[in-house]
Amino acid sequence: MGFAAVLIPQLTEPDTEIPITRADASWIECVLPLSCPVGCIISGIAMDGYGRRIMLIVSQIPMFAGWLYTGFARDSQALIIGRAITGLGCGMAMGPPRAYCTEISLPNMRAVIGSFSYMAICIGITMQAGLGVFIYWKNVCYTCSAVTFLSFCSFTLLPETPYFILLHKNEQEARDSLAKFRGKHYNIDREMEQLRDFKATSDLRT
Incomplete structure (x- = not known):
């Protein structure tokens, strides 16, 4: 969610390998929140049919693909497509963690556990912005795709909620x-x- 704040400043530098226009920058910025609701709807419907665990796993696939596509982009159009794919996965990943954490937690801890996903979003955005200060944007993409792949692998070990x-x-x-x-x-x-x-x-x- 915070990647545009890392990407756009680096792409507007004089020696950037992918020059962008103001319109390109706007699309790069807004395409993720535009595609995010589509993922939310897909995930919300599928989660009740296929399970919280399955959707935790499946939601990582478009995010992984989106990060790699963005990292290998050679023009602004590819960047926009990559961000759209990532946004789809982002939306798909919104609901399942909250439902999963709430359903596996102790009854008297559900409100606290349910708030962890919001904390994770804030921490993730902060960490991403921090990485962007020191690391080239392509390397940030590869780092995020690696984290997503590790999430995919670890989620396969989780049991379904009771x-x-x-x-x-x-x-x-x-x-x-x-x-x-x-x-x-x-x-x-x-x-x-x-x-x-x-x-x-x-x-x-x-």
Whole structure:
């Protein structure tokens, strides 16, 4: 989200390898928030059908592709396309982390855990701006694509959330998933009862 603040100043320097016009700079700046809502809608619909974990993984693919495409860009049009692809992935990655963190956290910690994704966005933008001070923009793209690839790999190791499993599979699998997120002596039965009650009261079909 903060990459345009790194990219545009470097592209407006006299010795830049990709000269841009004022219109190009505007498109580079605004294309990510334009494509972001499309990703949000796709992710929001798919998350309920395929799961929070799957969408955590899938959302990294357009971001990884967008960062690489931007890093290998040779003209302003390619930069705009790369930013649009990254924005699509960015939008797709907005909802799943919040849903995932909320559904795996302890009931009395959900508000706190849910705020972590906002903190991560702020920290990420700050780190990216810091990298841009010292590193050429292409290298920032490659660094971000590497981070996205590591995220993709690590997310494959995550189990699905107990509530999603309860909605789409069976209670025993949901119980097994919940046990992975709780301590040995935690009262799983009580929380499973809460999940069953929430499922019953939240079922829009009834």
